[in-house]
Amino acid sequence: MTDVVESSGSLARNGRPAGADPTGAAAARTGTDDAAAAERIGEIRRRIDEIDSTLIALWQERAALSQEVGATRMASGGTRLVLSREREILERFRAELGADGTQLALLLLRAGRGPL
Numbered sequence: 001m002t003d004v005v006e007s008s009g010s011l012a013r014n015g016r017p018a019g020a021d022p023t024g025a026a027a028a029r030t031g032t033d034d035a036a037a038a039e040r041i042g043e044i045r046r047r048i049d050e051i052d053s054t055l056i057a058l059w060q061e062r063a064a065l066s067q068e069v070g071a072t073r074m075a076s077g078g079t080r081l082v083l084s085r086e087r088e089i090l091e092r093f094r095a096e097l098g099a100d101g102t103q104l105a106l107l108l109l110r111a112g113r114g115p116l
């Protein structure tokens with residue numbers, strides 16, 4: 001089994017020298033020599049790319065909204081942060097996604113209000 005596909009598209013750790021993959025670039029890009037598996041991987045990757053685009057757009061929208069909330073609050077004499085709200089968000093992500101959810105929520109909060 002091959003562990004890694006290098007970014008150049010050459011298979012690594014398969015016993016063949018990089019760049020000498022006889023199965024062609026398409027197979028190398030998917031990490032398998034099996035045509036049916038490569039086709040399915042291509043389909044799945046297209047959906048993954050769609051999901052990633054949505055995540056990036058939502059990340060950017062959330063950060064902009066969070067910054068607007070902070071600016072609105074400070075302009076009205078309020079605080080930059082509301083820690084009770086941050087705790088609610090952290091708990092929601094932890095409950096849904098576990099420890100990774102906590103890390104994700106910390107990154108989301110940082111993107112909106114900057115590092116502490």
Ligand SMILES: O=C(O)C(=O)C[C@]1(C(=O)O)C=C[C@@H](O)C=C1
Binds near residue numbers: 066082085113
């Ligand atoms: O909900 C707010 O009051 C916000 O300012 C937004 C937000 C967030 O990014 O979710 C950012 C900073 C606050 O400390 C709490 C939450």
